[in-house]
Amino acid sequence: MSVRVNASVMRESFTLDVHLEFVAGQVTAVMGPNGAGKSTLLRAIAGLQPVDTGEISINGTVVDDGHRVLASPADRQVGLVFQDYALFGHLTVLENVAFGPRSRGVAKATARSAALDLLDRLGIADLAARRPSAISGGQAQRVALARALATDPTVLLLDEPMAALDAEARVSVREQLREVLQGFAGVCVMVSHEPQDAASLASRVVVIEDGRVTQDASPQALAASPATSYVEALMRATA
Amino acid sequence: MNRVRIACVAAVLAVAVTAPPAARAQPPDTQLFSPAAVPTATITVSAAASLTDVFPAIADAFHKKYPQVTVKFNFGGSSTLVTQLKAGAPVDVLATASEPTMWSAYNAGLTSIPLLIAKNTMAIAMPTGNPARITSLRDLAKPGVLVGVCDTSVPCGTAARDLLKLNNVTVTPVTRELDVRSLLGKVVSGDLDAGIVYATDVKSVGNKVTSVVIPTNLNVTTTYPIAMVLNSPNSTAAWAFVRYVRFSLSAQGLLRAYGFAKPW
Amino acid sequence: MNTTRKRHTRTARPWFLLVPGAVALAFLVVPLIALLSQAPWGSFLDILSNPAALDALRLSLETSLIATLVALVFGVPLAWLLAREVLPGTRFWRALVLVPLLLPPVVAGVTLLAAFGRRGLVGQWLYDGLGVQLPFTTVGVIVAEAFVAMPFLIITLEGGFRGVNRQYEEAASTLGGSAWTIFRRITLPMVWPAVVAGTVLCWARALGEFGATITFAGNFPGVTQTMPLAVYTALESDRGVAIALSIVLLAVSITVLVALRGRYLRSGNSS
Numbered sequence: 145m146s147v148r149v150n151a152s153v154m155r156e157s158f159t160l161d162v163h164l165e166f167v168a169g170q171v172t173a174v175m176g177p178n179g180a181g182k183s184t185l186l187r188a189i190a191g192l193q194p195v196d197t198g199e200i201s202i203n204g205t206v207v208d209d210g211h212r213v214l215a216s217p218a219d220r221q222v223g224l225v226f227q228d229y230a231l232f233g234h235l236t237v238l239e240n241v242a243f244g245p246r247s248r249g250v251a252k253a254t255a256r257s258a259a260l261d262l263l264d265r266l267g268i269a270d271l272a273a274r275r276p277s278a279i280s281g282g283q284a285q286r287v288a289l290a291r292a293l294a295t296d297p298t299v300l301l302l303d304e305p306m307a308a309l310d311a312e313a314r315v316s317v318r319e320q321l322r323e324v325l326q327g328f329a330g331v332c333v334m335v336s337h338e339p340q341d342a343a344s345l346a347s348r349v350v351v352i353e354d355g356r357v358t359q360d361a362s363p364q365a366l367a368a369s370p371a372t373s374y375v376e377a378l379m380r381a382t383a
Numbered sequence: 384m385n386r387v388r389i390a391c392v393a394a395v396l397a398v399a400v401t402a403p404p405a406a407r408a409q410p411p412d413t414q415l416f417s418p419a420a421v422p423t424a425t426i427t428v429s430a431a432a433s434l435t436d437v438f439p440a441i442a443d444a445f446h447k448k449y450p451q452v453t454v455k456f457n458f459g460g461s462s463t464l465v466t467q468l469k470a471g472a473p474v475d476v477l478a479t480a481s482e483p484t485m486w487s488a489y490n491a492g493l494t495s496i497p498l499l500i501a502k503n504t505m506a507i508a509m510p511t512g513n514p515a516r517i518t519s520l521r522d523l524a525k526p527g528v529l530v531g532v533c534d535t536s537v538p539c540g541t542a543a544r545d546l547l548k549l550n551n552v553t554v555t556p557v558t559r560e561l562d563v564r565s566l567l568g569k570v571v572s573g574d575l576d577a578g579i580v581y582a583t584d585v586k587s588v589g590n591k592v593t594s595v596v597i598p599t600n601l602n603v604t605t606t607y608p609i610a611m612v613l614n615s616p617n618s619t620a621a622w623a624f625v626r627y628v629r630f631s632l633s634a635q636g637l638l639r640a641y642g643f644a645k646p647w
Numbered sequence: 648m649n650t651t652r653k654r655h656t657r658t659a660r661p662w663f664l665l666v667p668g669a670v671a672l673a674f675l676v677v678p679l680i681a682l683l684s685q686a687p688w689g690s691f692l693d694i695l696s697n698p699a700a701l702d703a704l705r706l707s708l709e710t711s712l713i714a715t716l717v718a719l720v721f722g723v724p725l726a727w728l729l730a731r732e733v734l735p736g737t738r739f740w741r742a743l744v745l746v747p748l749l750l751p752p753v754v755a756g757v758t759l760l761a762a763f764g765r766r767g768l769v770g771q772w773l774y775d776g777l778g779v780q781l782p783f784t785t786v787g788v789i790v791a792e793a794f795v796a797m798p799f800l801i802i803t804l805e806g807g808f809r810g811v812n813r814q815y816e817e818a819a820s821t822l823g824g825s826a827w828t829i830f831r832r833i834t835l836p837m838v839w840p841a842v843v844a845g846t847v848l849c850w851a852r853a854l855g856e857f858g859a860t861i862t863f864a865g866n867f868p869g870v871t872q873t874m875p876l877a878v879y880t881a882l883e884s885d886r887g888v889a890i891a892l893s894i895v896l897l898a899v900s901i902t903v904l905v906a907l908r909g910r911y912l913r914s915g916n917s918s
Contacts, residue, residue, distance in 0.1 A: 190821050191820075191821070192817050192820070192821070216820065217817070217820040217821040218820055218821070218822075218823045218824060218825065220821075222821055223821065223822075224817075224818070224821040226814055226817075226818060228814065230812075230814040230815050230817070230818040232815060232818075232819075232833060233837075234836045234837065234839075243819065243822055243824070243832070244822035244823050247819070247822055247823040247824040247825070247828050248823045291822065292821075292822075294822075295822055295823055460883055462883040462884060463882065463883060466882070466886065510766075529783065531865070534866065534880055534883070536880055536881075536883030536884040537883055556867065557783040557865060557867060557870075558783055558865030558866050558867050558871070559865075559866050559867060559868075559880075560861075560865070560866060561861065561866060561879060561880060561883065565861070565862065569760075569782075569865070572760055572764055572765075572766060573764065573765050573766035574760060574764045574765050574766070574782045574783075
């Protein structure tokens with residue numbers, strides 16, 4: 145299982161131009177300054193942003209070839225956790241998590257019981273009947289994660305999963321996320337600002353600056369020999 | 384005693400000889416105000432919808448004779464005009480398309496004694512091409528013919544109802560319009576096969592409609608009274624207008640030109 | 648002694664908002680009170696038991712409801728198309744949708760005749776080809792009411808759709824939702840308050856419509872004489888009847904609006 149991105153996407157202030165391959169079982173952290181193209185990369189893989197030239201393939205199937213082939217997000221088996229979680233406010237936590245399976249034709253009762261199991265695994269089964277407005281940030285993050293995992297995706301994308309949390313919540317959530325990701329068999333790509341997240345969750349870091357990959361190595365290699373001044377500043381800030 | 388009796392008879396004779404004669408016997412123009420006698424004023428005339436075309440023409444002629452008077456119009460259904468007057472609308476002259484409506488205003492103490500200025504008869508108007516082949520009132524009762532009349536709450540409607548009754552024709556209209564101009568518009572546009580309107584309406588739209596003339600002995604006449612509104616701040620100018628419409632050759636000539644019949 | 652008077656900070660009830668607001672309220676309420684004071688309460692029941700009055704009320708309710716339904720079926724999609732700027736020249740179409748709002752109702756009726764009258768642009772094909780005729784029919788009333796009322800729904804809903812954060816729809820898409828599923832389970836519930844507000848406005852406008860109805864559909868009891876037409880007709884002959892009918896129309900409208908406000912204007916709706 146792998147995701148190959150050899151494409152360029154033209155945005156307003158930059159052009160994302162990358163040649164990357166992500167393999168299953170490995171968590172890759174994508175880092176870089178604001179507006180560098182990190183979210184664009186995730187959105188392109190998810191199918192929310194078509195590429196201009198090049199191609200993206202998931203598990204050998206081309207999902208976007210820059211011309212006529214453009215698979216919709218629903219057909220790509222990609223789970224995406226948004227930065228603000230985008231939980232459906234008018235549905236309960238349980239209904240949120242059951243949404244994916246139900247959309248794919250699973251019966252309501254089956255979907256809901258599977259969703260409950262998933263929530264239980266993440267330790268938030270007691271939130272099932274609550275509305276998203278009635279839970280904390282850390283809890284919402286876990287619901288968003290559960291919701292993405294409920295569809296059994298082959299690719300899991302996380303967009304700044306812990307950016308909206310305070311320092312205390314971040315620690316406990318990071319721990320649980322590490323457990324979940326360790327048990328995840330597919331491809332996982334995570335966009336993050338925090339080198340600590342990269343260090344504890346990922347085994348590979350891709351740095352994107354101004355639409356280009358400037359470094360692609362393990363977290364340790366990044367710390368030992370930063371390729372650009374940005375990476376250097378990043379590593380120094382956490383020292 | 385004889386001298387008193389002679390004096391009485393002489394007095395009566397004197398009154399009989401010098402009393403104002405009937406209007407018919409006297410040349411109309413002498414009943415008009417002289418322009419010098421009328422002050423500068425702006426008068427508002429509430430007039431029935433069927434006078435919409437002729438009254439502005441009369442007002443132009445009036446203005447030529449009395450340039451110091453400006454005439455403004457307020458057209459509408461006769462009953463609505465009286466309702467407005469009762470509610471205190473600042474109107475100087477009232478001209479309706481029905482005597483009963485005018486008398487209701489008079490009896491409420493709102494107007495002076497009205498004068499009759501014109502008469503109108505009814506006609507059938509059809510769209511150009513006469514698609515439903517209407518040639519008489521009886522044809523209106525044919526199935527499938529879309530006939531429009533005015534609602535009986537307006538004078539044109541009661542006249543239509545009376546007309547049909549007089550001629551023993553039963554018609555189910557598809558609409559009862561609230562003013563005759565709307566009715567006429569729907570005939571012109573071809574959405575109605577026929578409409579029972581005033582003869583003057585037929586004349587006013589010229590060749591936009593075809594029409595059936597109804598013989599006088601089978602027709603219903605509508606009379607148009609005009610009166611000055613009491614307590615009007617422009618009573619002289621208002622009265623001048625009223626008399627102008629009734630007595631001037633120009634005004635009566637215009638009324639004739641627009642299809643109205645003589646009031647007497 | 649434990650009397651506590653509720654205290655408010657100055658910013659909670661500023662005078663420069665209270666005073667004009669109260670004036671606005673009075674402006675709206677005083678005519679209603681005047682209407683009630685001039686009603687012929689003695690003959691009220693007699694007036695209402697007149698079959699023509701009941702006919703007019705029934706006709707008004709039926710046509711306004713159907714017109715609102717028509718507005719929903721076609722207006723919701725159009726509102727969405729406008730909000731998402733799907734059509735080329737969206738700005739132009741958006742302005743065009745406002746036209747029925749700007750036209751005096753009688754003029755709206757005239758344009759409907761020009762379009763759907765027997766010799767109208769489209770109407771002539773309907774008539775010559777199918778024998779179908781809209782003026783002077785109850786369907787014509789529905790057309791007239793829908794024409795003037797639909798823009799209210801579209802404008803309100805377009806604002807609602809614009810306000811939906813695309814992220815929710817994107818999330819639903821990544822989870823496997825089809826376009827229909829996303830619209831039905833995510834987008835529509837999220838704009839529900841706008842849907843209700845727009846529907847209410849649309850229905851109220853349709854209920855009160857006079858000029859376009861009488862110009863396009865005509866005035867005949869039981870077929871096209873809705874309540875506003877009955878009021879206007881009565882005004883020519885008996886003002887008391889007109890006032891009584893107006894009060895009935897008002898009472899029905901206010902009852903429905905009050906009943907709706909409580910139940911459906913809460914945002915959020917579980918699917």
